[in-house]
Amino acid sequence: MNYANIEQVREGLLSGDLVLSTNACVGVDCYEDFLEKMSREEVRSIGDTVAQTCWEKLPGCEVNIMGSYRRGKSSSGDVDVLLTHPKYIKTIPRGALGELVSRLKHRGNIAHHLTHVEGMRESYPESEKARQEEEETLSSEDNSCSEPSEASNTYLPPGVPGSSSYMGVFWSPIYPKKRRRVDIKFYPYSERAFASLYFTGSGHFNRSMRLWATREKRMTLTDHGLFPINTSEGNLIRSTKRQQFHCKGVDATTEREIFDMLDLEFRAPNERDCFDAVVRKGTKKPVSYPDLDRSSFVQENGHKWVE
Incomplete structure (x- = not known):
């Protein structure tokens, strides 16, 4: 049976025709609240x-x-x-x-x-x-x-x-x-600086910044740090959590330091709302990626999308 709206989903759950995970049931129960x-x-x-x-x-x-x-x-x-x-x-x-x-x-x-x-x-x-x-x-x-x-x-x-x-x-x-x-x-x-940058978002801004780090600086930017990817540890970090390999990353105590290390203009949190908000130092133009394709975003699958 196809369920076209939340009322039909709830009816399916009540009748036993539909079985969902516990978390999905919470989502159904709180559906209207979560939309607000x-x-x-x-x-x-x-x-x-x-x-x-x-x-x-x-x-x-x-x-x-x-x-x-x-x-x-x-x-x-x-x-x-x-x-x-x-x-x-x-x-x-x-x-x-x-x-x-x-x-x-x-x-x-x-x-x-x-x-x-x-x-x-x-x-x-x-x-x-x-x-x-x-x-x-x-x-x-x-x-x-x-x-x-x-x-x-x-x-x-x-x-x-x-x-x-x-x-x-x-x-x-x-x-x-x-x-x-x-x-x-x-x-x-x-x-804290890397986690703060990561979880501030936006998702589009984070994606652009990670692409710049990878393509221009040969580094991987995550919520745990900034790591070279021309080493065995750095290559592993692209698809695996940092703490499992104890990789040596670049130290930073503020978000501004991270921007500086990547040669990017610092953007205050209220300026991080789009992909083009990432700007190289000394220019007023967004960084560009002329040859982007689907494969460019494969490594993005493990990242949290920040609203």
Whole structure:
């Protein structure tokens, strides 16, 4: 049977004629809510909720809203939140994102999980004392290396390599019956500039910048770094996650440094809305790719499309 609209899909699910995955069912249930655009106020309110909850256990964590919100758009289809912590330079705190998600779920902020990350739990200790005792037990049992070495009154979990990403559905803080798509990501502090550039978007701008890096600079630009592709590690990075190979990339602490390394004019977030917004230094013309074809975009399949 063909389903021409959302009402027919819902009827098919109710009758049992249609079977969908759990996440697809969430999409059907939240269909009208997901179609709505959120105001900047609503996006900021969701971001503030994530930030305040995060700082309870990880004071000093940097929490930034990415995507179209950072590009200054008046409305957004979802909320992308990037977390980094200056005490975790090459790692992220083990289980911290899962702990954050569990707290948000326990407090009624999250309606549905679309992915699961380390540290998430089905039940949550009711009292703060019980949570502290649980953390002390985990700390005494964990022998892995933790980056944070300074004395602190707050327990900081050990660091683990890589990044972590959660996708879920939030209850709107402004419109209580509305549900909104939210992505929360935790990256090592040393990768914050690359992650920020990547998740700010737009998708067309990112694609143009990656093509320039590959074609003109023989480098691969990702959310984890900028890597030469004339080495065995660099070639592997084009289709494989960085942390699996521990490739040596180019260091950058700001987005401007990345533009400089690629000989591109710096573009503020609100100037990154199209493919032609990428401009070579010393010129006022967009970079051009006269011989683009379908094969030029094969390596793009693994990249997130940023609204």
